[in-house]
Amino acid sequence: MSITEVDVLVIGGGVVGAALIRELSRYELDLVLVEKEVDVSFGTSKANSGIVHSGVHDRPGTLKAQLSVRGCQLFPELAAELDFLYKQNGAVVVARSREELVELEKLVENGRANGVKDLSLISREELRRIEPNLSAELVGGLLAPSGGIVVPFDLVFALTENAVANGAKLMVNTEVLGIKEEKDGFFVRTNHRPIRAKLIVNAAGLYGGEVAAMIGDHSIQLYARKGEEYLFDRKLEGLVQRTVFPLPSKVSKGILVIPTVDGNIMIGPTAHRVEDYDLSTSLAGWNEIFPAARKLVPTLQPTDLITAFSGLRAVGTSGDFIIAPSIISPRFINAAGIESPGLTAAPAIAEYIVELIKDSGLPLARKQKFNPRRTVVRLRDLDPQAQAELMQKDPAYGQIVCRCEMVSAGEIRDAVRRGATTLDGIKLRTRSGMGRCQGGFCTPKIIRLLSNELGLPPEQISKNGPGSELLFGRLRGDRAKEEKQHA
Amino acid sequence: MLNTKAVDLVVVGGGPAGMAAAVAAAEAGVEEIVLLERQAKLGGILPQCIHNGFGLRYFKEELTGPEYAYRFMLELKKKPRIQVKTETMVVTITPDRQVVTTSAAEGLVCYQARAVILAMGCRERPRGAINIPGTRPAGIYTAGSLQYLLNIEGFLPGRTAVILGSGDIGLIMARRLTLEGIRVRAVLELMPYSNGLNRNVVQCLEDFNIPLYLSHTVTAIHGQGRVEKVSVAPVDADLQPLVEKGFDLACDTLVLSVGLIPENELSLQAGVELDPATGGPVVDSFYQTTVEGIFACGNVAHVHDVVDDVSAESAIAGRAAAAYLRGEIGGNRWLPVKAGRNIRSVVPQRIVVGQATPLYIRARFPEKNAQLNVGHGHSKRRIVSPGETIYYTVKPEDICSQEGFVRVGLEGGKVDD
Numbered sequence: 011m012s013i014t015e016v017d018v019l020v021i022g023g024g025v026v027g028a029a030l031i032r033e034l035s036r037y038e039l040d041l042v043l044v045e046k047e048v049d050v051s052f053g054t055s056k057a058n059s060g061i062v063h064s065g066v067h068d069r070p071g072t073l074k075a076q077l078s079v080r081g082c083q084l085f086p087e088l089a090a091e092l093d094f095l096y097k098q099n100g101a102v103v104v105a106r107s108r109e110e111l112v113e114l115e116k117l118v119e120n121g122r123a124n125g126v127k128d129l130s131l132i133s134r135e136e137l138r139r140i141e142p143n144l145s146a147e148l149v150g151g152l153l154a155p156s157g158g159i160v161v162p163f164d165l166v167f168a169l170t171e172n173a174v175a176n177g178a179k180l181m182v183n184t185e186v187l188g189i190k191e192e193k194d195g196f197f198v199r200t201n202h203r204p205i206r207a208k209l210i211v212n213a214a215g216l217y218g219g220e221v222a223a224m225i226g227d228h229s230i231q232l233y234a235r236k237g238e239e240y241l242f243d244r245k246l247e248g249l250v251q252r253t254v255f256p257l258p259s260k261v262s263k264g265i266l267v268i269p270t271v272d273g274n275i276m277i278g279p280t281a282h283r284v285e286d287y288d289l290s291t292s293l294a295g296w297n298e299i300f301p302a303a304r305k306l307v308p309t310l311q312p313t314d315l316i317t318a319f320s321g322l323r324a325v326g327t328s329g330d331f332i333i334a335p336s337i338i339s340p341r342f343i344n345a346a347g348i349e350s351p352g353l354t355a356a357p358a359i360a361e362y363i364v365e366l367i368k369d370s371g372l373p374l375a376r377k378q379k380f381n382p383r384r385t386v387v388r389l390r391d392l393d394p395q396a397q398a399e400l401m402q403k404d405p406a407y408g409q410i411v412c413r414c415e416m417v418s419a420g421e422i423r424d425a426v427r428r429g430a431t432t433l434d435g436i437k438l439r440t441r442s443g444m445g446r447c448q449g450g451f452c453t454p455k456i457i458r459l460l461s462n463e464l465g466l467p468p469e470q471i472s473k474n475g476p477g478s479e480l481l482f483g484r485l486r487g488d489r490a491k492e493e494k495q496h497a
Numbered sequence: 498m499l500n501t502k503a504v505d506l507v508v509v510g511g512g513p514a515g516m517a518a519a520v521a522a523a524e525a526g527v528e529e530i531v532l533l534e535r536q537a538k539l540g541g542i543l544p545q546c547i548h549n550g551f552g553l554r555y556f557k558e559e560l561t562g563p564e565y566a567y568r569f570m571l572e573l574k575k576k577p578r579i580q581v582k583t584e585t586m587v588v589t590i591t592p593d594r595q596v597v598t599t600s601a602a603e604g605l606v607c608y609q610a611r612a613v614i615l616a617m618g619c620r621e622r623p624r625g626a627i628n629i630p631g632t633r634p635a636g637i638y639t640a641g642s643l644q645y646l647l648n649i650e651g652f653l654p655g656r657t658a659v660i661l662g663s664g665d666i667g668l669i670m671a672r673r674l675t676l677e678g679i680r681v682r683a684v685l686e687l688m689p690y691s692n693g694l695n696r697n698v699v700q701c702l703e704d705f706n707i708p709l710y711l712s713h714t715v716t717a718i719h720g721q722g723r724v725e726k727v728s729v730a731p732v733d734a735d736l737q738p739l740v741e742k743g744f745d746l747a748c749d750t751l752v753l754s755v756g757l758i759p760e761n762e763l764s765l766q767a768g769v770e771l772d773p774a775t776g777g778p779v780v781d782s783f784y785q786t787t788v789e790g791i792f793a794c795g796n797v798a799h800v801h802d803v804v805d806d807v808s809a810e811s812a813i814a815g816r817a818a819a820a821y822l823r824g825e826i827g828g829n830r831w832l833p834v835k836a837g838r839n840i841r842s843v844v845p846q847r848i849v850v851g852q853a854t855p856l857y858i859r860a861r862f863p864e865k866n867a868q869l870n871v872g873h874g875h876s877k878r879r880i881v882s883p884g885e886t887i888y889y890t891v892k893p894e895d896i897c898s899q900e901g902f903v904r905v906g907l908e909g910g911k912v913d914d
């Protein structure tokens with residue numbers, strides 16, 4: 011079996027691995043990103059609140075504080091370059107009583123200590139003026155205008171697509187199984203062919219402890235903290251403009267009301283330690299989230315719910331991100347315990363790791379021709395004139411497949427070319443099936459389109475990888491007919 | 498500039514409602530009619546309904562879904578004034594009746610219509626909307642999409658299934674899956690009665706020994722890649738699950754038949770007022786909505802038990818649109834319907850004075866030997882069930898226009914048996 015030889019191997023195609031591989035693709039390096047799932051972003055990075063946090067919450071002096079404030083600053087330009095779905099909508103932390111107002115003042119101090127800009131306290135009246143659907147019982151708020159929202163998987167796809175366009179290799183369905191340190195690097199065993207790398211970055215999310223242990227580093231101890239989230243119909247668009255936070259508790263930022271970039275309203279997340287990595291949602295989760303969210307926005311109705319999901323935060327024992335060379339080898343860098351605000355911090359984590367790589371002695375030379383841009387067609391975001399022109403050029407953009415979200419056959423084809431191989435891969439890249447009918451009408455059509463584009467029989471098309479196939483083959487009558495035709 | 502075409506009538510949706518409305522409008526003399534359908538073929542949901550039971554009321558004979566649709570396709574063929582555009586999706590309708598469409602064949606096209614008939618049908622309520630806890634594996638289908646995969650695409654979607662919801666599609670799918678060799682372990686129904694037609698309970702479940710668990714629901718879905726089992730529990734009088742009395746059913750497929758929702762996103766764009774009781778537009782005896790010149794019929798207006806009723810109602814809408822284009826309707830005096838005891842919904846919601854109007858009435862709960870009162874008219878009803886439409890045609894003399902409304906109610910029935 012041939013060996014893939016690279017300068018840097020990044021393990022884990024979540025937002026951290028993706029941001030890093032994109033940052034590294036600015037340099038003259040041979041790079042590979044490996045992901046054990048069928049697609050990038052299928053771990054924690056697809057199932058979270060999608061908030062670009064301002065940085066008011068984090069404890070001053072921590073890596074979390076430093077990197078989330080920096081990450082938040084990087085987002086506007088990054089979004090302009092990579093054309094992912096992001097909006098700087100601002101955040102508001104609300105107080106429900108006089109005592110809580112005192113807490114808000116402390117939070118302002120905390121944020122300022124972290125370097126968060128433009129923080130201000132606002133009165134009850136001002137709060138009602140800017141967010142009229144918030145509960146009348148709220149007595150004041152803290153405004154953080156730098157905060158934003160992002161479609162997290164769209165960010166990961168944008169980062170990896172751009173890295174690949176700049177020469178990085180991406181290997182999905184590739185799980186790192188063992189790592190052996192050699193004279194000038196590492197020999198890495200996977201479920202496919204082996205990889206030899208001069209330097210490794212461990213961005214394996216929940217599995218960061220296992221991956222570190224492969225080189226004998228047992229210092230990374232992680233556990234999972236689950237968060238459930240509930241998503242409401244887009245007809246509620248505009249219910250709140252800003253992301254609404256209650257005052258934080260010891261373990262989490264509380265139950266939030268989040269406007270998504272796509273115009274839905276989302277409420278959540280819970281924060282409970284779990285022993286197994288199962289992603290189920292529960293009645294208990296709903297019963298915790300819904301009443302809490304209603305205290306912020308009393309008009310929310312359960313009948314507008316369209317779906318729910320959960321994600322697992324990889325939490326380290328120190329309470330802070332662990333981003334440093336391993337105690338075992340200076341050329342094995344851990345990026346572990348990247349719980350919230352990991353999504354926000356990811357672009358800054360990438361910069362930070364690049365500095366660590368420089369320190370490790372690996373020579374980094376800037377590429378002459380780095381292309382920072384990625385673009386993608388999103389029919390429903392275009393004005394009618396642009397839509398008409400696009401359809402004239404390529405009729406596939408005129409054929410609508412997902413009616414709820416207005417996604418065309420052309421975009422689905424593009425998604426396959428961008429790397430989607432499963433129904434969820436298409437859904438996350440195009441939004442098809444994410445709307446109010448949740449794929450009732452478009453699923454059969456997407457199975458067909460995927461099957462044609464990938465050249466696979468429909469029964470091999472899966473929801474999100476092996477074991478999640480959607481069909482069990484043909485019906486008896488059709489099978490008999492086909493066999494006759496072949497005879 | 499967008500390519501804009503002026504036409505008399507645009508019909509949105511080429512299912513049974515849109516086809517019947519277009520045909521009726523053409524017969525009533527409308528010159529230019531455009532019928533828009535997003536699927537490749539006309540017929541809406543009918544082509545996938547390969548079972549029989551269609552046409553008993555309208556054609557007085559028993560047809561399958563495709564046969565029923567075919568009759569209307571033949572009618573359409575005879576009407577060269579109707580331009581049929583398939584694989585054409587309507588993306589916007591404005592209150593002044595501009596209808597914007599997209600298609601691979603023509604790109605973006607805008608029709609400026611003098612009248613519009615909304616006939617978009619309905620969609621199925623998905624899993625998320627009923628908030629079933631658990632994992633999110635493959636193998637969870639709504640009944641209609643499963644029916645499409647099976648009957649149109651010819652795929653075997655699973656081997657062992659549990660069906661949640663005893664609406665008609667759920668019942669019919671129980672039989673259909675069984676005939677294809679898929680084991681249906683149970684049909685579960687949250688309510689203490691089936692929401693489907695009684696004949697379907699008998700012909701689709703009892704004849705095949707498929708157990709129907711009334712007052713039961715799915716409390717959790719299990720399985721990582723594919724569904725492995727579902728947890729089931731009985732519910733109390735408030736429909737809350739009694740988890741301690743629950744049990745698990747192993748299956749690889751969960752079929753959801755938990756309700757249909759009229760697809761009114763376009764209607765809302767057009768400024769049409771919806772009735773919360775039906776989920777469809779508020780219409781008058783002519784099936785005109787609250788926006789002048791915009792009509793609605795079929796399942797977009799309210800969910801029907803049988804397609805025959807859709808055809809009948811849509812013909813009224815088609816003829817009314819023709820009359821509207823001739824300037825014959827408009828400014829009619831109407832009275833709103835007021836729902837009384839045990840009435841969930843009544844369509845039309847506005848009764849035009851002096852106009853005999855067939856009503857589609859739905860009850861809230863089952864009862865026996867009740868009297869249906871509509872204005873001053875009344876009739877006896879032996880069995881009332883939320884799953885079956887109550888029909889009544891209001892006659893002009895049933896209505897007293899001084900009252901300002903028409904009360905509809907069921908009185909004197911016996912609730913338990």
Ligand SMILES: Cc1cc2nc3c(=O)[nH]c(=O)nc-3n(C[C@H](O)[C@H](O)[C@H](O)COP(=O)(O)OP(=O)(O)OC[C@H]3O[C@@H](n4cnc5c(N)ncnc54)[C@H](O)[C@@H]3O)c2cc1C
Pocket residue numbers: 021022023024025026027044045046047050051052053054055056057058059060061062063184185186187213214215216217218221235236237238239279320321322323348349350351352353354355
């Ligand atoms: C409910 C919830 C809400 C959150 N909300 C926010 C928020 O609003 N804002 C915010 O900033 N952060 C938020 N977070 C945190 C954020 O989602 C995470 O910090 C971030 O996604 C972590 O990214 P990652 O790349 O470290 O991990 P992941 O996305 O889990 O990526 C790790 C990847 O490594 C792969 N992998 C593992 N082992 C191997 C191996 N051996 N070989 C190959 N590949 C491997 C995994 O399959 C996975 O894809 C939230 C988290 C949760 C759970």
